[in-house]
Every structure is written in C-alpha cells, then in structure tokens.
Amino acid sequence: GAVVSQHPSRVICKSGTSVKIECRSLDFQATTMFWYRQFPKQSLMLMATSNEGSKATYEQGVEKDKFLINHASLTLSTLTVTSAHPEDSSFYICSASPAQGRTDTQYFGPGTRLTVL
C-alpha cells in the first residue's frame, strides 16, 4: 500500500520550453502533496507543499511563477517547470500524505529526472 507514481520518469527538453510532471497517489487519497528537488550528490530540498483545492505554499527562494503547482484532486498533483533553463536540470520528487490512516507519513514517488539542454 501507499504507492506514489510519477510521470514521466525522465524528460529532456530544450531551454525555454515548459515541462509538466505528474504525481499520483495510486491506492490512497492525499490531502497534502509535497515537491522536492535533488541536485547531484546533494540531499532533497523541499520546494513546495500543496493541498487539494488550494494554492501551494512555496519554500523561501523557490519562484512560484516558475514552478507552477496544481493539486486539483485528492490523487493528483502536477508540477510545471516554465521556461526551463539548464540550471533547472535536477531530480524532482513528489511525496504524498494519506488523508486517512498514517496521515503523518510522507510516501515518495520514484522521481523524475529533468534535463534541460
């Protein structure tokens, strides 16, 4: 149980284009989903927290107009990297907390590797 998927698993795009990453909780409903970024040889950094039906809360230093987050349902959150540049190349990972049961635990997706050329 508590499976989280991400799509795509890896994406390569040209500089200046936008990329959308999907995060789905497959066997549970998630009122809260989180987006992290991980650069090579570094740890995960929280980018933003999204609650279903409301605006995301961004961590300090994360541009909300560049990283658009939509959490339209209890099982889906999307992260859109707008006007991507090579410095946005990273491993993007989402997590979700169940609405019932282990509401205090985050379950992570497998990650999406973004490469911007």
Next chain:
Amino acid sequence: DAKTTQPTSMDCAEGRAANLPCNHSTISGNEYVYWYRQIHSQGPQYIIHGLKNNETNEMASLIITEDRKSSTLILPHATLRDTAVYYCIVRVGYKLSFGAGTTVTVRA
C-alpha cells in the same frame, strides 16, 4: 528546527545486523523521529518512525533513548539490496528536512 547528526558512511556485512546511529539532542517533546532511505536514483522509501517508544516493523527496529536525544535504526539482517543513503529526520510540523544522511554499503 531540531537537527540530526549521522555518520557520513558505514559498511556492514551481508547477513549481519546494521546499527545506524542518529543524534538529535535538540528534539522537542512532541517531535517524531523518522527514518527514510534512498537507493541510488530512486525516491526515498519510508522505513519507520517513533516518538519515544521503541518501534519495530517488517523492515527495521527503531530504538530511541529515554532522553530522546538519540536513536538507532536496526536492520536485523542486512542484504545487498539495503545499500542506500539512510536519513534520520526529526519532523517539525508537517515538513521533513533531509540532511546528508548515512551512506550504508552492505558488502558480501
């Protein structure tokens, strides 16, 4: 924020127990200790969490000292697939702050 201190790396032998220490001397009374692991190029995997009592599940055991200033994650029979970075995290509110973790290498 309560911060954690973990060894940078450790090796352990396949089939033996792996004991991973974590210091969290500034933890507050209502803050939980969480353990996750991250196998190379994958998302973190939840292992276990606890407040003050020792906890055990199918993956591991978590031993928390009485003063709650440190804890130990025990993998009872390490396998090669347990090679990963292990993160000890004190959860503050709903957020998890990942440190550098301990790189655990299980050797045959």
